[in-house]
Amino acid sequence: MSKYVIIGNSAAAIGCVEGIRQVDQKGEITLIASEPHHTYSRPLISYLLYGKTDEQKMKYRPNDFYKKNKVIKRLGETVTEIDKKEKTVTLKNGEKIPYEKLLVATGSNPFVPHMEGLESVKNRFSFMTLDDAKALDKALKKDTRALVVGAGLIGLKCVEGILDKVATVNVVDLADRILPSILDETGSGLVKKFLESKGVEFHLRDSVERFEKNKAVLKSKKTIEFDVVVIAVGVRPNISLVSDIGGKCRRAIITNNKCETSIKDIYAAGDCTESADCATGDMKVMALLPNAYMQGETAGINMAGGTKLYENAIPMNAIGFFGYHMITAGDYIGQTYETLEGENYKKLFYKDNRLMGYIMIGDVMRAGIYTSLIKNKTDLATIDFELIKEKPQLMAFSKKKRSEFLAK
């Protein structure tokens, strides 16, 4: 019987394998995932279309990963049910697999809202998986007119991936600005202008009222003709395996700082979970790869009998389009400090002598120094805040701190 069962095969699941193996070299691990592929980096699907990586290079871990970590893999299989009393998971084919400790790392699925006439569109896609990306790629030709619904991280990464392969790209979003989850108005404006200069056309504060085969009629009554549509309006955490058996969930599965769910011996990690934002204490879905990996690793260590707490998470993001980079982190509350020089924009948010969040666009050098101020809740009175406002630098810390950083 497998001591450990992991549902999922992405960042959180891999983190869990590596966490377990830090503590327990022997206990049998079974890893089950719907996707049939060797573990791959999900964010790289846009880079694949863009031609910046290939299927071999986008593998998240080397070819011998499962063998080296003694993982029994069941790829291409879907778990339909967890039995918390019998401690088994059931696969689609009815097979039951027993567990002592279980990790649910099921990630999320694209959310496709009801849109009139969408069924009549032949070439419609989501942009979440390697298979999505490959299917989309096949449908693209030099003269393709692409329509992307959603100007968030996933929609715009898709735009970057396909822009050079098609004739036109139109983007529609309900929001009044692009990347609203990570950028303020000024930042969104800069990135929008940049993407427009590359040929992307935006239709903001607008939405698709209905599809008529190859035509989208927008609420504004504008019409857009297209050959291919990508729906990227949002994602839904895959929580049903846990919510079906009474595990506590809100938008996502609620986990504590050991990455346990409310059900004994069931852990959860990654995009399917809510965890505490260490800077504010609020429970949030912080759907990004670093958090998924570190939650998974924490879960794995705890599942194997070690002790590790996951208590350093904040919302954060690094993303770029055609070489124009932006890094953001934390919460956008409190007083602000802002600089704008050409395409370089920076905004810091601080409150009660703490850095709460920041946005850096263009020049993102050494952004991690700001990130650590947020995570460590550094008292800004103990550093030279005026200096560090200018740019992230260790010089702003006390001599003692600097020596801790560099000489110890």
Added chain:
Amino acid sequence: MKRIYVNEKWCLGCHLCEYYCAFANSGKDSMVKALKNVTINPRIRIEERGGISFAVSCRHCEEPLCTKSCITGALTVNDGVIQIDKDKCVGCYTCILTCPYGAIVPSETGAIQKCELCMNNSAGKPACVAGCPNKAIVFEEKE
């Protein structure tokens, strides 16, 4: 593990470490060819202000946030040394977002670059340490 330690008291602010770093990682066999008329992009950087200066490079953390955060698996820890597979790296800068020392920088190719303790270049041991005229940078085992 042997690590690089910096003692700001001894740093002259001469920037020689930056030049030795750039040379060691240039793949060129002469310092002139490697450095003349080029703007160097070293993996160790001097911070200086008001008479204080010190060098900053990767600390090869035991809990490396960059490596755990890397979205591609391009950063790995090998015998304690955090290494970058530049072929795999897509330049998303998630590691720059997470490194608390600001020790990871973009390279000319779009991939990132970082100190690998000169394990992967012709120097074979940290060139900045060898080049520092005042022993402000040392390579030693502590505890």
